[in-house]
Amino acid sequence: MSPAADAGALLRVEALEIAFRVRGGDVLATRGVSFEVRQGETLGLVGESGSGKSVLCRALLRLLPSPPAQIRGGRVLFDGVDLLALPEARMREIRGTDIAMVFQNPMTSLSPVWPIGDQVTEGLRIHRGLSKSAARDRGVELLRAIGIPDAARRYDDHPSQWSGGMLQRAVIAMAMACGPRLLLADEPTTALDVTIQEQILALLADLQAKNGMAMVLVSHDIGVVAETCDRIAVMYAGTLVETGPAAEVLGNPRHPYTLGLMRSSPRMDEHATRLQPIPGQPPDLARPAPGCPFVERCTFARDACRHESVRLREVAPGHASACLFPESVV
Amino acid sequence: MWIFRFVGLRLLQAIPVLLGITLVAFLAIHLVPGDPVRIMLQGRASDAAVAEINARLGLDQPLLVQYGRFVGRAVTGDLGTSIIQRAPVSKIVTERLIPSSFLLAYATLLSVLLAVPLAVWAAARRDRFADHVIRIAGTVSFAMPSFWIGLILILGFGLTLKWFPIAGFGQGFWGHVRHLFLPALTIALFLAPLLIQSLRAAMLDAMTAEHVEVARAKGLGERRILFKYVLRAALIPVVTILAVNIGWMVSGSVIVEAVFSVAGLGMLLVHAVSTRDYPVIQGLTLVFALMVIGVNLLADVACALIDRRTRNA
Numbered sequence: 001m002s003p004a005a006d007a008g009a010l011l012r013v014e015a016l017e018i019a020f021r022v023r024g025g026d027v028l029a030t031r032g033v034s035f036e037v038r039q040g041e042t043l044g045l046v047g048e049s050g051s052g053k054s055v056l057c058r059a060l061l062r063l064l065p066s067p068p069a070q071i072r073g074g075r076v077l078f079d080g081v082d083l084l085a086l087p088e089a090r091m092r093e094i095r096g097t098d099i100a101m102v103f104q105n106p107m108t109s110l111s112p113v114w115p116i117g118d119q120v121t122e123g124l125r126i127h128r129g130l131s132k133s134a135a136r137d138r139g140v141e142l143l144r145a146i147g148i149p150d151a152a153r154r155y156d157d158h159p160s161q162w163s164g165g166m167l168q169r170a171v172i173a174m175a176m177a178c179g180p181r182l183l184l185a186d187e188p189t190t191a192l193d194v195t196i197q198e199q200i201l202a203l204l205a206d207l208q209a210k211n212g213m214a215m216v217l218v219s220h221d222i223g224v225v226a227e228t229c230d231r232i233a234v235m236y237a238g239t240l241v242e243t244g245p246a247a248e249v250l251g252n253p254r255h256p257y258t259l260g261l262m263r264s265s266p267r268m269d270e271h272a273t274r275l276q277p278i279p280g281q282p283p284d285l286a287r288p289a290p291g292c293p294f295v296e297r298c299t300f301a302r303d304a305c306r307h308e309s310v311r312l313r314e315v316a317p318g319h320a321s322a323c324l325f326p327e328s329v330v
Numbered sequence: 331m332w333i334f335r336f337v338g339l340r341l342l343q344a345i346p347v348l349l350g351i352t353l354v355a356f357l358a359i360h361l362v363p364g365d366p367v368r369i370m371l372q373g374r375a376s377d378a379a380v381a382e383i384n385a386r387l388g389l390d391q392p393l394l395v396q397y398g399r400f401v402g403r404a405v406t407g408d409l410g411t412s413i414i415q416r417a418p419v420s421k422i423v424t425e426r427l428i429p430s431s432f433l434l435a436y437a438t439l440l441s442v443l444l445a446v447p448l449a450v451w452a453a454a455r456r457d458r459f460a461d462h463v464i465r466i467a468g469t470v471s472f473a474m475p476s477f478w479i480g481l482i483l484i485l486g487f488g489l490t491l492k493w494f495p496i497a498g499f500g501q502g503f504w505g506h507v508r509h510l511f512l513p514a515l516t517i518a519l520f521l522a523p524l525l526i527q528s529l530r531a532a533m534l535d536a537m538t539a540e541h542v543e544v545a546r547a548k549g550l551g552e553r554r555i556l557f558k559y560v561l562r563a564a565l566i567p568v569v570t571i572l573a574v575n576i577g578w579m580v581s582g583s584v585i586v587e588a589v590f591s592v593a594g595l596g597m598l599l600v601h602a603v604s605t606r607d608y609p610v611i612q613g614l615t616l617v618f619a620l621m622v623i624g625v626n627l628l629a630d631v632a633c634a635l636i637d638r639r640t641r642n643a
Contacts, residue, residue: 063546096549103547108540111559113637123548160639174548 009036009077010214011060011182016074018052018059021067027285029055030238032311033074037182042208042215044225044246046261047235050282053218054104056235057184060216061101062091078182096123100175104187106168110159116167117143117155120174127178142173146203165196169203176207183208183215189224201228222261226250234258237282237293240312244319254321256298256329292324300328332641333631340630344623348616349401355615356397359608366413366606387413389608400612409616410609414602419613422598427617429499430594433510433583437517438576444518445525446561452526453533454556461530468523480516480589487512497591513590517583521575528571532564539563565636573629577622 013036018029030052037043045053058064060076062083076083078099083091103109110119121139124130130138136155143151146169159167168188175183185204189197205228208215219225225232225246232249234242234257242255253259260278280297283289291306292298298305305324312320323329367383368375375383384390388399403410409419452464471479488496500509536542537560545555584596595614602610634641 058543061547063543092549092551094549095547101544101547103540103544105540109544111539111541111545111563112639113562114558122545122550126554127549158638171544174544 008038010039010079011037011216012075012077013056013060014075014077016056016059016076017072018055018064019070019072021070022286025286026070028238028288029069029285030059031288033235033238033240034312035233035240035243037214037216039181040208040212040214041230042205042217042228044229044232045216045218045235046220046222046225046232048220048261048278048282051235052238053220053235054186057101057186057216057218060184061095061099062088063101093127096175096180097127097178098180099182099184100178100180101184101186102168102171102175102188105191106164106171107159107191109171110167110174112159114158115156116159116162116170117157120170121177123174123177138177139173142177143170146170146173146176146207147199148173164192165199168192168196168200172200172203172207176211179211179213181213183213184218185215186218187220188217190220197224204228222250222265234261238285239293239322241294241322242320243312244316248316248319252316252319254315254319254326254329255294255323256300257294259329260297292322300325333634336634336641337627337631340627344627347623348619351619352401352404352612352616353397356400356612357393359606359611360393362606364606366608369605370413404616409613412602412607412610414605414607414610419609422610423595423613423617426593426595426598429506429510429592430580430583430587430596431621432499432506433513433517433587433592433594434576434579436507436510436514437521437579437583438572440514440518441521441525442572444522445529448522449526449529449533450556450561452530453537453560454552456534464526465530468526471519472523474519476516476520476585477589479519480513480586483512483516484589499592510590510592513586513592516586516589517579521572521579524575525568525572529564529568532567533560536560536563562636566633566640569629569632569636573626576625580621580625581618 014034016030016033019026020029033052033056035043045056047053055064055069059069059071060083064071071084074084078094083094086094110116117136117139120142121130121135124135124138125132140151140155143155148154148166148169154162159170162170168191172188183204188204189200192200201224204215204217207213217225217229229246231244232242232246233240234249234255236257242249242253242258249258250262253262257278260276263276264278266275278297283293283296291308292301292310295301295305300323302325308324310322310324312322313326314320315326321329365380367380367387367389371380371383381390388396391399400410407420409423411417412419412422415422448464448468452461455461484496487493494511495509496512498509500506533556539559542555542559545559550558581596581599583594584600586592587594587596588600595617598610599614601607602614630640
C-alpha cells in the first residue's frame with residue numbers, strides 16, 4: 001500500500017456539519033467531523049446507534065433528503081474534488097462507479113419485483129453502457145465471484161427466493177459491479193446471523209485485497225471493526241472522539257467512550273468477564289451543551305469537562321483523542 | 331407455466347362463490363312482495379288463470395326445487411325464459427352484455443390513462459403546486475354526482491361543441507368508441523380520483539423503501555427510480571382498488587347508462603326488478619357474479635405479473 005498511501009488521501013472529509021431541520025429547531029447530526037481514508041485502506045467507523053455514522057455515510061454520497069437534511073459546512077474531497085460542490089448529474093456518475101455503498105438490511109436492499117441479476121448489473125448498463133447480454137455475462141461472473149453457486153441459473157431469481165446472507169452477497173456484488181475505488185459499508189453484517197457475519201466480512205476483505213479499493217466499514221460492534229480495519233474512528237453524538245490505527249486505538253484507548261465500547265462488547269478469545277454497559281444516554285442533539293458531550297456518562301469526568309470545548313488532539317503519532325485528559329483513561 | 335395453474339385454481343375457487351351468490355339472490359328475490367304473473371296479466375286475471383300460469387312456469391314448486399332447476403339449466407347455458415318479454419334470458423342478457431362490457435372496459439382504460447400520469451406527477455411533486463391542484467381537482471370531480479357530470483358533458487361536448495354523440499351505442503368498433511366516450515368519461519371522472527389518491531399514497535410510501543435509496547446509491551436517475559422502482563411497487567394496492575371499483579361498476583353504471591340511453595345491463599336490471607321478472611333477475615345476477623369474478627381474476631393475474639410473490643397466494 002505504501003506508494004498509494006504516499007500519494008495522499010483518497011477521501012478527505014473536512015469539518016463536515018450536517019443538521020436536520022425538525023419541528024422545534026435543528027438537530028446537529030454531525031459537528032466538525034474530519035477524517036481521511038487512504039487508497040486501499042479500511043477505516044472502521046464505530047459508535048452506538050444515533051451517533052451519526054449512517055448519516056455521515058449518506059452525506060458522503062449526498063443521499064440525504066434535503067429538506068430536512070442540510071449540510072451546514074465542511075468539504076468532502078474525493079480525489080481532491082469537493083463532492084459537495086458538484087452538480088447533481090456529475091454526482092450521479094460518481095455514485096455506484098467511484099464510490100459504492102452497501103446497506104444494513106439485505107432483505108430490503110433489493111426491489112422485490114425485479115430479478116436479482118438485473119439489479120446487480122443495472123449500474124453496468126447505466127454507467128458503462130453494457131448491452132443486456134454483456135451485462136448478463138458480467139453479472140453471472142460477479143455472482144460467481146461472491147460465492148453464489150449455480151450463478152447462471154440463479155441470475156433470474158427474485159429476492160424472496162434468497163436468504164439474507166445470499167442477498168447481502170448480491171448487494172455486495174451490485175456495489176462491486178463498476179469497480180468502485182471506495183466502498184461505504186453501513187453495518188453490512190448487523191442484520192445477519194453471526195456465522196454469516198464472518199463470511200461476509202471475509203468476502204469484503206477478499207474483494208478489497210483483490211481490487212485495491214478503500215473501505216469505510218460502519219459498525220456499532222467494535223469487535224467487527226477490530227478484526228477488519230486498518231484504522232478506526234470512534235463517533236459519539238455527532239463528533240469523532242478518537243481516531244488512529246486500529247491496534248493502537250484498541251490496545252491503548254485514549255477516550256473514555258472507546259474504553260466503554262470495548263468493555264461493553266463480548267470477546268470470544270478471552271475468558272468471560274462481566275460486560276460493563278456504558279451508563280446513561282447520549283445527549284440531546286437538538287440542545288448541544290458546552291463542554292465534552294460525553295461528560296454525563298464519563299467515569300473520569302472533572303469540572304473542566306463541563307465547560308471547556310473539546311476537539312481531536314494528537315496523543316501519539318497518528319492517534320488523536322477528543323478527551324481533555326487522555327492520560328487518565330485507563 | 332405457472333399461469334395455467336394459477337388461473338385454474340382461481341376458477342375452481344369461483345364455483346362455490348357462484349353457487350352462493352345465485353342462491354342468496356334467488357332467495358332474496360322471492361322474499362320481495364309482488365307477483366310477476368299478476369304484474370304480467372295487469373291485475374285483470376282470475377285466480378285460476380294465475381295459478382295455471384304459475385304451474386306452467388314452475389313457480390308453484392318449492393324454492394329449492396326451482397333453484398335446482400335453474401342451476402341445472404344454467405350449466406348448459408339456458409337461463410330460462412323472461413316472464414315479461416317471453417324471450418330466452420340468455421339472448422336478452424347477451425344483447426345487453428356487449429354495450430355494458432364495452433363501456434366498462436372503456437371507462438377503466440380512460441381512468442387508468444388519466445390516473446397514472448397524474449398520480450406520478452403528484453407524487454414526484456409532493457406538496458408542491460401541481461400536487462395540490464391535482465388533489466383538489468380530484469376531490470371536486472369525485473364529489474360531483476355522475477348524473478350531473480353526465481349532463482354537463484352532454485351539454486358541453488355534445489350539444490354545444492357537437493364533438494361527441496350524446497346517446498346510444500353506435501355502429502362498429504369506432505362507432506362504439508365515439509358513442510361511449512362521454513359515458514366512459516363520466517365514469518372515469520369518478521374512478522380516476524380514487525386511483526390517483528391511492529396510487530399517490532402508495533408511491534409516497536414506496537419512495538421511503540430502502541431499496542429506493544440503494545437504487546439512488548447506484549447512481550440511477552430520479553426518473554428511472556420513479557418508474558422502475560417506485561411505480562411498480564405501488565401498483566399492487568391500486569390494482570386491487572381498481573378491481574373492487576370495476577366490480578361495483580358492473581351493476582352500478584345504471585345511472586350513467588340511463589343518462590346516455592345506453593341499452594346496457596344496468597337498465598335491464600332496473601326494468602327486471604320493477605316487473606319482478608325473476609328469470610331475468612336471476613340470469614343477471616349470475617352474469618354480474620361472473621363479471622365480478624372475471625375482473626378479480628384479471629386483477630390477480632395483473633398482481634402476479636407485477637410481483638411474483640403473490641403467485642402462490
